[in-house]
Amino acid sequence: MLKALHPLLLASLIPFSLSAQNAVSLKNALKFAQENNPILKTQKFNFGIAEADLSTAGLRPNPSLNNQTLLLADSKYFAPNTDWANNKNRQVWWQLTKRIQLPSQRAYKIEVAKNNLVLTQKNYAEFERNFSLDVANKWLDVWIIKNRLGLLTKAQSNLDTLVNTNKIRFKNQVITETELIRTQLLLDQYNLQLKSVQQEYKNEIERLKFLLGVTDNIEIDENSIIESLPVSGRFEDLLNQALNNRTDILAANSAIELNKSNIKLQKSLAIPQPELGAIWNPQNTVPYIGFFGTISLPFFDRNQGNIQRSQIEKSQNEQNLEVVQLQVKTELSAAFQTYLLKKENLSQYDNILQQSEKVLSNVRFAYIKGGTTIIDYLDAQRSWFDTRQLYYETLLDFHRSYVQLLYVSGNINQL
Numbered sequence: 001m002l003k004a005l006h007p008l009l010l011a012s013l014i015p016f017s018l019s020a021q022n023a024v025s026l027k028n029a030l031k032f033a034q035e036n037n038p039i040l041k042t043q044k045f046n047f048g049i050a051e052a053d054l055s056t057a058g059l060r061p062n063p064s065l066n067n068q069t070l071l072l073a074d075s076k077y078f079a080p081n082t083d084w085a086n087n088k089n090r091q092v093w094w095q096l097t098k099r100i101q102l103p104s105q106r107a108y109k110i111e112v113a114k115n116n117l118v119l120t121q122k123n124y125a126e127f128e129r130n131f132s133l134d135v136a137n138k139w140l141d142v143w144i145i146k147n148r149l150g151l152l153t154k155a156q157s158n159l160d161t162l163v164n165t166n167k168i169r170f171k172n173q174v175i176t177e178t179e180l181i182r183t184q185l186l187l188d189q190y191n192l193q194l195k196s197v198q199q200e201y202k203n204e205i206e207r208l209k210f211l212l213g214v215t216d217n218i219e220i221d222e223n224s225i226i227e228s229l230p231v232s233g234r235f236e237d238l239l240n241q242a243l244n245n246r247t248d249i250l251a252a253n254s255a256i257e258l259n260k261s262n263i264k265l266q267k268s269l270a271i272p273q274p275e276l277g278a279i280w281n282p283q284n285t286v287p288y289i290g291f292f293g294t295i296s297l298p299f300f301d302r303n304q305g306n307i308q309r310s311q312i313e314k315s316q317n318e319q320n321l322e323v324v325q326l327q328v329k330t331e332l333s334a335a336f337q338t339y340l341l342k343k344e345n346l347s348q349y350d351n352i353l354q355q356s357e358k359v360l361s362n363v364r365f366a367y368i369k370g371g372t373t374i375i376d377y378l379d380a381q382r383s384w385f386d387t388r389q390l391y392y393e394t395l396l397d398f399h400r401s402y403v404q405l406l407y408v409s410g411n412i413n414q415l
Helices: 002-021 026-036 038-057 103-171 177-213 235-245 247-268 304-347 349-368 374-409
Strands: 062-072 092-099 275-282 289-294
Touching: 026 038, 026 103, 026 177, 038 177, 038 235, 062 275, 103 177, 103 374, 177 304, 177 374, 235 247, 235 304, 235 374, 289 349, 304 349, 349 374
Parallel strands: none
Antiparallel strands: 062 092, 092 275, 275 289
16 A cells, blocks of 8 residues: 555655755846835835825815904903903904915926826836846856756866776776876865865855745756747847836836926915915904915016926936937947857857767776877866866857846837
8 A cells, every 4th residue: 555655655746846846047037026026115115105106196275274363451440340261352363265276387397296206216227127137146056056066077087987996996906096096186186176166055055045035945947948939130229128128218208208398387385375364363352354366476486496406417418318319329239249259159069069078978988998198188187177168158159148138129028
């Protein structure tokens, strides 16, 4: 019965172990970061602040209630048969007023608040774009270290097998002690490198976990597709996408729209706002009723400073938009040319890797059969290792150029 249950238990544990590993692709890393990173969560509070400003902009001025009460201070003026608190010895002033906000002023305040909310959203999108680049580069940092671990592990395994073989051959007096020591020395070097890279991998994993906003143990899915989003081969297409979709350009345009609304608001505030109301004024039991009205006379202050400032800010943001557009063209041109170069460099490694693998296999076979020296074998082993290290570095450069191209074209969040 237990033997029959054993395969079922094993089958039920396999999915659990796979899910526990939490292998993360680049695409999933960006998604986790956007949803869980505490820095991005902090930035999202700006939405609530902007929405609160919008609520404030729609509020109308509160009415004001004013009271003034005067009592006779000298008893010789009291009315006959009254005390000091009698209403015949008292004058009361009740005044209820309200500042009249012009409809255009309220409408422009709401428009400014709405445009500020849009600008807040665009600024967050730009922050998220920059943050996604950091996440992608950190993921690639972990990715290259994990590949180095795999390369070192394979090299260590190959040499470990050879060391064990050479120990037997030395015991049988087929090789000299020097050959055994040289093989062991290279193995020791790989072992030291492996320990160092393992610790580096752990450190980078922790940094990546912080960026992703996760606490569970994760692993890099180094076999996942990194270039999951196709890249246009035409620079003009990428440039049009960047100019239309890049978040810093959208934010610059939103800032200009906010400035336009603010100019209209500041001009409307140059118009004085009257305050109107009613007065109830019982004087020594004699009731009076009246009207209250006040308005500032715009002889000196016509909001000239704020109007001028809003116009200058608009000119400043228009100049900033031109700078950003020029920066986009410059960045995209450099990123596109770099991407094409790295892609071409990578394509040349297919034959190099095959040749280095073939050389190592042939030299290893020849050395085991006594047809060559340990020096030739160790040289072939180092050449094989260095070639693969250079390949991974070239592959990393290509991946980074791909990520950078997505970043400058404004498409990195679409991965």
